[in-house]
Amino acid sequence: MTDDRPSPEAFLRQAAREGRGRLKIFLGAAPGVGKTWEMLSQGARRRDSGTDVVVGVVETHGRRDTEAMVHGAELIARREVDHRGHSLGEMDIDAILERHPALVLVDELAHTNAPGSRHPKRYQDVEELLDAGIDVYSTLNIQHVESLNDVVASFTRVRVRETVPDSILEQAEIEVVDIPPDELIERLRDGKVYIPQEATRALSHFFSKSNLTALREMALRRAAQAVDAQMLEHLRANALAGSFAAGERILVAISEHPHAAGLVRAGKRMADALRAPWTVVHIETQRDQYFTESSRSQLAETLALASRLGATTASIPAVNVVEGLNSFVRDARATQIVIGKSPRSWWFEIRHGSVVDALVRVIGDVAVHVLPSGEAAPTATARPRLHRRNLWGRPVDYLWSSGAVALMTALCLMLSQAITLGNIALLYLVPVMFAAATFGLRAGLFAGLTSSLAYNFFFLPPTGTLTVSNPENVVSIFVLLGVAIVTSQFAARVRVQADLAASSARQNAALASFSRQLTASATKEELMQAICADIARLLEVRTALLLPGASGPDLRAAFPPEDRLGQIELAAAAWAIDNDQPAGRGSATLTASDWLFHPLRTSRGVLGVLGLAREDAGEPVRSDQLPLLMSLLDQAAIAFDRMTLEEENMKAQAVGERDRLRSALLSSVSHDLRTPLTTIVTAAQEMKHHPRPELAETIETEAQRLNRFVANLLDMARVEAGALPLKMEATDLFDAVASAVHDTRTALQGHAVEVDIVPDIPLVRLDPVLLHHCLINLLDNAGRYGDPGTPIIIRCQRRHDALLLSIVDQGPGIAPGQEKRVFETFTRLEGSDRVRHGTGLGLAIVKGFAEAMGLTVEASNNDAPLGACFTIRIPQARIIAPLSPRDLA
């Protein structure tokens, strides 16, 4: 609901408008006031002052002065549309978008396009032009304004079907083209006003002086209101809160009756006048289940009209209308209610009481406006028979009820010797309760009636007849009937409440499970699939999710899975993405598509669209499902947004981590490269003068160190790149250890190496080169940190689910708490001052390579003797089952 405080939406609306074209409407009280002429002459003036002006569409109706105005202007040729053999010329919106002028003149804003056009209505074409950043001049008569439609019809007795939503007027600059009524009537008499042939008779009444005066007043008032609305918007955007009416909230209650549209329009006028937010609500009772298809679509149309007119809409389940309305009024803090006086018979009202009366009784300090149902709309009595039968329930329900009564009769006949007549009457309440609780009120009443008849026939003397000999027994029949009726009422009511609770619990559960599903998804693909599957399940439709791609919308997920959508569906999806509005079947745009596409929008714009379709090619979404769909779409969009944010966050973190590594790398490289290089250069220079073998040796060892460092840098680069090409092959750990020991023999000088591997150790499937690098780095590390003269032990043990390959030294060990950190790049540089040769890359490489092969590595300390122990864990999956001797023969 909109609030009466300065709203963020106002800012958003204003922001959305920037970059959008501006609309100017030449509003007239009636045909013939000269709107088109005025529009053309203003267009011509703009052209003369250098604006790029084209004429999109103008109806000159053969008037010469108007035609003269068109001359010299650039005309966009009309698109010929073939409709039932007639060729109709419609405005070519694509040609205008292509031409992209600064200003386009579009006559008759309320015009209805020929079937097969992109939009059913011309004002929708105009909206698209505005969205494309093109300014539009257009013309409109006051009776075509949606909210005034009823009022105009009420005194002119001419109802026009072509209406333009008030929201269009609210965003437009309005200029009233006004001539006095007398002058207009004169022009009419001179034949200067174009009137379609078929409307001549009706229009003669239309152009009466009183009508024209009223229309003129309405046009002027509407224009003033538009200025008001724009002022209001400005005030809201600039937080100038004080000056608008506070606290009024209007609630319009509607039913499925056609006259409800009139209530909506009345609500709109009232909301405009009070500048109040307004809500249109439909209370869903059990009755809704028995609606016919036409009632449903009537209701959907009314709700759609309400949202077009700017109302918040809601559909609330409740036991009955009065209770539902009452609680909604409190929730929404409404101050005024608009309801229609129902066209029901006095008999109906005596039985059920009037909703209006009941409402006024319960609702307290809220103004209730009761409007008459207006012109003779089809009423309940004219509703199809099917509807009636539905209300009465299915015949099979009555059959079951009769069955229950028959069963009880049989039971009582068997027991008639044992129990008294009074108790039999009581027993008959059982089938009544059963029928009422299971099949509803009417079946319960039916069971009550049949029970009393059966009781009379089978048990009350004289049995076998419906006559009653003892007058006392008449009383017991009526008591049975009365109790049955009351019981049925209660039981049925309980059932309705249970049904409602169940349905609302279902919906809540659906929403909860939906959001849970979405939270559980780890990737975007999963999320999109979950969205599709869940919405498909909840609404019993087919779903598809499309994201904007390089070449139009991209089908990313669907349920049931779908490979491709038709050309027209893709066009509708693209339109929905571009315009942030629903498109396709059941919407206002591209209705030829079998699918309906709803945009998934977040604060950051349209993410994509969700497509919905029904197997039987019916309307994809029923009106009563719309609120649920909207909450689902909102949740989906939020989940989607959250995931995008998380991804971006992670990327930012990764970038930060990389930066940290890069700076550490730079400092390390400069230190670790320069030290040996300096030594080598100095030694080489020294050798020029005094060739000595120790200098050559120094050069050699320093060069070896450099070589190892460069090798490690290259390895680390491979780990960081993340894509180590693996060459897995059967490897003998004996070979691996022997090679590694051999290659580190210089680094391990002064340490004895003890190899402790059980002889029958199985082969493992690994990349031998990567394993080798792991081992030489671990041995190198052990040689560096192990105390001189102590042994280094290489041990391989079999565990039930893994092989453990450990390298153990005897030395200071690892500082407590640092067991994990030692594997981080450049740990040595950051923590300690221990000056031993090495780059701090070695253990990071061990970890990177081991993990690339699916192994894990961990560091720990040995107590006695003290020292570090590094263990590579080779999981079962990497161990090759021993070969049988026969394989080797």
Added chain:
Amino acid sequence: MKNRHKVLIIDDEPHIRRLILAALTRADYATVEAANAREAMDRLRVERPDLVLLDLGLPDRDGLELVPLIKQQAETVLIVVSARDATDEKVAALDLGADDYLTKPFDTDELLARLRVALRNRMTRGGGAPVLVLGDVTVDLMARIVTRAGEEVHLAPKEYAVLAQLAAAPGRVITHQQIMNHVWAYENERHVEYLRVLVRTLRQKLEADPQRPQIITNELGIGYRLRVPGDSHATPEG
């Protein structure tokens, strides 16, 4: 040596050529140099070297392509030189007929040891004594008998086949593929596993300490080599 062996050094780096040249001259080899593939093929034809040292990274041609060309041109020993981690390249060169490989950076003592082994192999090939002595182990390729400390060692047929193939070119790397082609007539992807197990049993039968093999040594990711006593540098490496 009465007749000095002639070595062709093919490398595009003048510094490397100069260093190798110095080492070889010190060890009393005659040397020829080539800086690219075209020059190398010319020198090869004209000089007819006993041994070629080929760097695989040449400016005008892929070094691997030269391997079969050189082997066709002349009855010469070919040792390839390539960068660390280029395991695939080394295996390919060996499979194409190269006699051995060296990994950059190498030390000159190792280079000289490899040259000695390769040259001796060439001399024993075809008519050399078919009895190989590896410490206390002897392999008689004619009689197909293997003894250890005078006792005959019983080997399964496949075990003998592997050993015999290594013994045919002692000191030289034999790739896994070469061994498997020889030992198993049919293709099977588990052959590397069989080979590992065979080598392990061979070591248990022949080696003094099977955990530190001295006779059959492993060449990481490439193959096996039968180590000849005295060639201290012809040892496994990374």
